[in-house]
Structure formats: structure tokens, C-alpha cells
Amino acid sequence: MSTELRVGLLGCGVVGQGVLRLSQDNARAIEARLGRPVRIQRVYLRPTSKARPHLPAALISDDPRHVYAADDIDIVVELMGGIETAGQLIEAALRAGKPVVTANKALLAERAHELIALANQCGLDLYFEAAVGGGIPVIRTLRESLASDGVTAIRAILNGTSNYILSQMSRRGLGFAEALKGAQEAGFAEADPTLDVGGGDAAHKLAILTTLAFGVRLKTAQIITEGITNVDAIDIQFAKRFGYVFKPLAIAEAFEDGSLGLRVHPALVPESSIMAHVTDALNTVHIAAEALGPCILTGRGAGAGPTAVSVVSDVIDIGRNLLAKTAGRVPQRAFREEVMSDVRIRDRGARQGEFYMRFTVEDRPGVLAEIAGILGQESVSIAHLVQDAPDQGANAAVEVVLLTHAAREAAVEQALSRIDQLPHVRAPARRFRIEEG
């Protein structure tokens, strides 16, 4: 290592430019804290990349080997995104003896345990604070602060776009489509919002947190994933009447039999909870641990600034290790192949919890009794019920909304599939889970 810490970037989009800006703007503070200046030495851009007018031409290379295998690079920072190429380049960097920082959640969700195993094998650091929760120090907290304790559950808001949309729907009484359009115009949602509003992005991040917190190997596909597209304005209003707020949750819970419940879905949380007030594009991670109790980390989950702070803090941390000649100081032993176990997923139907249900039915005698009868037969007990004033007109439909006491999810699903077949039920029932917040 020279008198500077020389960083090579793979890719330079929004986050990369944030990293460049932060390392320039705070150069003196970073040098004071690390003991050496941090220098962005080279940037690999794919031939297909957009022009980067703010990037000095002398920094740019079109050959990734000039970053991951160059003698004058101390740390490789991968910010390209995508799975295939990014994964190959990270492996190549580790094999070439370079520690790596990455913000690539999609890649880590699929291959965190392999890549960390490779880093351990090479005696090198692989850090990824920016991959989950942007500027929120959740990875460091799980890895270091909770090193002495056992995590029992994680309940989180991990997708800022979904939280922004639900917040706007709640605040302004908007429907989903309208709120999505507003989020796109405000820059909080992509043109193709599927990964965000469908829950896929949150599932990626939950997979990474689960791997870290519980030391298991899993694939994102093993997580129950439901998007927020089914939440209607009317559900948000009914939830409010009962004292609840809709939030896009990501949950990992450990059960006594060693299985994990892993779910991403919108849920109702009590208005009095802290989580209900984590609004707009903010993210939050509520970690429950045995001795610690709750530890709740909240902040910006995305954006150039917060993400760059996490990337550069990882760079500084690795820089400290390089200066001290202790790459791999935090051994991430939870990821040694011999310690990691395959995840055992809790059966979806096994969840015991409260539910919100909404039925659109014809306004005629007996319908409510039929619904209540089926729920009773399936041992789903009703805690609260409201029936909305019927529409005017001949084909009047009413909305019946109820909250259940704790019930088994399998029983709820069974009841709902029976109710959906009743002759006077106009639309498939909506059901959402109620969670602690």
C-alpha cells in the first residue's frame, strides 16, 4: 500500500458519482480518520455506459482488469449492478488479492455465502454495508454490535419506493396507480417499478439480512413475496378506522424448532408503533435480539448520498485493516462453510396471526351470515367488523371489513377460498396480515 489508499471503481452510475463527490468533499476528514488520503485511482466503464462528462477522462478505463488486477489499486468497489458480470469481476478481484466493497444487493441475495466464503479463503475483506438500507448501518450492527447476542427476529421496511407510495396513498387518499405515477414523477420509482412494488427488491435485502443474522444459506425465491399492488385506497381508509397503517414489511422470524419464517408483504401495523411513523422513502430495520431487546435503525434506504456514505465507510474500514495488515479481521465466521446451514423455511400456512379481510358483497340478507359461518367453521374468530353504507342503486354492493383474532394462515386461506365461491360475493376477498410494527 502506498501513501494513499487507491480505490478502483467498477461502474460509475448515481452511487459511483456520489462516492466520487463524497471522497472529494470530505477528503480532509477522511484522511484524518484513516491516516491516509483516499484516492479514486481508476474507473471501469462498460462500452455501453452513458457518457460521464463530470468524470476526468484520465480516470476512465474500458478494461476491467485495469481495476481488479492493477498493481496500483488497493481496494475494488463494485457499483455496476447486475448479477453475472459483477459476480465474475468480484471473484476476479478477490483472486487477484483485492478486498472488495459492493452495493450489489441482487448479487448478494443469490451468492452472499459463496462470495464471503471465497473472501475468507483468500483472507480478504468483502464489505457491503450499502447493499441493504442505503445509509443505515445495519450490516455493521448485525456483524459487530450484535456479535455477543442472538437475533430472534427482523421486521423491516426495506423498499423506499413502496413505503413512499403507501405513505402518499395514506396522506393524500390516492389510489395505487395514481400514487405510483406521482412516485415516478418525484423520482422515487423507476419507469418499470416491478422489482420495487412487487416486493422483489425487499426480498433481495431480506435474504442478505437473514444470511447474516441467522447464518443460513438461502435463495430469494424461498421468501414468500407479495407486492403492494393489491392495496386499495379503501383498505388504507378502513385500516385507519381501526387504528392501523399499511407498511411494506419484510420479516424474518426464528422459531423454536429452528425454522425461519421469511415474508415480504404489505401489512397493517398499529398507528401507535414507531414503524407506523417511518414514512415516505425512509427505511427501517427492527432487530429483536435475546439480551438486547429491540434495536431499531432508521434512515434513507437509497440515494447517492446515503449509499455513498456506506460505501466510503466500508472503504475506510478496509483501509484500516490494510494499514494494520489485518484483512479479514472480522472473520465472518458465521459464513464458514462448516458453520452455515441450509435454511429450513417455515410452512406458509403455519403463521399464527391476526388478519384484515375485505369482502365486496351484494347488499342482501344472509350474506354476512354465510361469511361469518364459513369463518367459524374454519376456526377463524372475528375480533372487529364493519359494514359500509351501501352504494345507491339497484346493483348495490357493500364492503364488509373484518379483523380476526390470531388465526392459522392455512385456515384463513381455506375460509377465503370458500367465501370467494359464494354466489353473492362480487370480488375475490382481500386479506392482509396484521403485524406488530
Add this chain to the structure above:
Amino acid sequence: MSTELRVGLLGCGVVGQGVLRLSQDNARAIEARLGRPVRIQRVYLRPTSKARPHLPAALISDDPRHVYAADDIDIVVELMGGIETAGQLIEAALRAGKPVVTANKALLAERAHELIALANQCGLDLYFEAAVGGGIPVIRTLRESLASDGVTAIRAILNGTSNYILSQMSRRGLGFAEALKGAQEAGFAEADPTLDVGGGDAAHKLAILTTLAFGVRLKTAQIITEGITNVDAIDIQFAKRFGYVFKPLAIAEAFEDGSLGLRVHPALVPESSIMAHVTDALNTVHIAAEALGPCILTGRGAGAGPTAVSVVSDVIDIGRNLLAKTAGRVPQRAFREEVMSDVRIRDRGARQGEFYMRFTVEDRPGVLAEIAGILGQESVSIAHLVQDAPDQGANAAVEVVLLTHAAREAAVEQALSRIDQLPHVRAPARRFRIEEG
């Protein structure tokens, strides 16, 4: 270092026993994460200590040198409390070549910069995650996660007892004395609650956070400190009417001229804020940083479990450094004498902000006009005002409550001292600051 990480405890009260329990209960997980088992090797108890029936007699020593200077101790953990002796023993441990973990906020509030300078000089680690916010990883976040960014403000709830009392007053409509009694019975307040409800404990913790976040030398006495004892049940009710909740805040703000505003006092925060919902004995630290934006850490601020988690995580972190032979790896350069500066405290009267004021006045014509007149003369502008229905009876008094627009604190104090002298004003005005939350 032997095949074990051998820890010596100075003192073994509630937190010490938590450390013993945690290191036993989670021995396997800790060993997996550190690569060595952690062993409590010896415990120094003062001659005046209570009997510790759960502590094996073989562990106990009545000579502190057997902890801080013994060859078979790798890390010293100071949990005695108090300033004088604890400080001497920490210095002695560092001089004897032992890294130190401490949870002693009173000591660090006065001497953090000296002790860290000594640790740096000795090339040893001095960690103190447990000193602020119990189980909340705020020290690590300020030291590592925010290493690349500049902190602009800290707004925090740092005293669980005060938060518990104000929460109970709000939830159950209790007066201060009654709520304090309840807190004492529930074990959330000491027999002598002065340090908690008077703001001294929060000021200690704010001093430590300020030292870390802004790299300044300061004494707790330099912090404006007002306790919660002046908050009446009626103030909590009025605040609620206006959409606010009382919280015991600790605030450090950096101004453009390089000065710091440092204050501990109860304040009104908006009901819609996250902080308003951090209730009971929970603590929270809202860090605002330039690139990061907000980062909010919430959790249990006290108690054997959370505090022990922070202590043992510090032990593991230092253990990693010892194994890697890199004591002092995080150089805490912000504390090198040549980098630290003396704090410049912002003048109390300079605060610009909104205020809540309550006046108890005789129910007669003209009083309100006199109050409003004086406020106007002092350029304090009224945003909202309510006057409560008068008491029945001859000597009827009314409560006049108003919220101001942003005003200079010096002007507010000047106005209030004039109003207090009006003939028909029955009691000194109550004034509380309104903060962002």
C-alpha cells in the same frame, strides 16, 4: 494472548452480572464469532461491595492490581462507576498495557478526551459503546459508519427514566410526582432521581456524543441543562391539543460559525414525528449528517441485558484486534490532541425557535392584552393561543397557553421576565421549546 480471551472485571453490579450471564449463555456463538472463547478470569470487588452469592469465590479478588496489572488478563472491563477511582484504575490498566472497555458515562463525560489520548499514546483500544444508549450502537455508528461524513446535529432521548415518566404522564394523565413514584416502583427510577429527572445523566451522555461527533473538548457543565420536573400534567394536555408530545431531549447542533448549541431539556415534538412514538424507557439518537441525511437509532438505553451486549461486543471487537495484533486499529484520530479543539458554545439566547408558553392569570379584562402587548414589543410573534374555561369561584384563574412563531430565545426570556411582574399574573410563566423531533 492465550488460547482464550481473558477478561478482568473491575466491579460487578447489575451490568457486571449481565456480562457474566451473557458470556456464559452465548459462549458458543461468541467463540464462533471471535475464534477464541471469552473467559471472565477475575473480578475485583471493593471491600464495601455487597455480597455476590452468584459469583464463584475463586473469581473474586480484593486487589485491583490482580485485574489491571495481571499477566493472565487480556482485557480490563471497568463497571464500577464513580469518577475518581474508576479513572485511576483505567489509567493504570492502560499504562499496564491492557485495552479497556468501560460503561462509565460520568467519567467519560468529564475525561473522554484525556483517556482516549492516553489510550492512543499507549497504542491501546478504549471502547465504551455501553456508556451511551445502553444497547444502541451509537458510538460505533459515529466512529465507523459515519467516518466518511460530517455530522451536523444530534437530537436524542438519552434518559430512559425521564422518557418513562413523561410517557406515563401522557398516557395516564398523571402529575409529575405521581408518575415519578410509579417509575420508582416499576424500577425505572432510582430512590434519588435527581441525576435522571434533572437532566444531568442525559448531559453526561450528550457530552460524550458531542466529543465523538464534533471532535471537541468540553465539560458537562457547559451544556444548558433543564430537568423535566417543571412539566405539569396540564402542559402535556395542552401540548396534545396542538398536536405535540413532550419528550426529554438532548441536542447538539453545529452552526456555520463553528459554534455548537448544546442543550438538555424537555421539549414539544410533533405527534407525527418518529420521536414522539419512542415511548417508555426507550432511548433514541437522531443523527443528521451532510451526505447521509437522518440516521435514527432506537433501543433500550439501560438494563443489564442491553448494556451487557454492548460491553461484550466491545470485548469481542478488541479481541479481534488483539488476535490480529492491531490494538488501536480505529485510530480515533478525532481525539489526537492536535486535532481536538476546545468547544465554542453558542450563546443560550441565540436560539431561534418556536416556544410553548403557559400563563396562569386572573380572569379579568385586559390581562391578555398586556401579555400580547409585551410579546409584541419584544418581537415574539404568536402563532396559536388558547384560553381555558375559567375555574368557578371568586378568585378564578385562567390558563393562557400560546405557541409562538420562531423567536430569539433572548427576546422570549426578556418578555417572560416582564410578564411575570404583571400584577394579575398569578405564577411564573412556564415556557418550553418546540423541536423538530
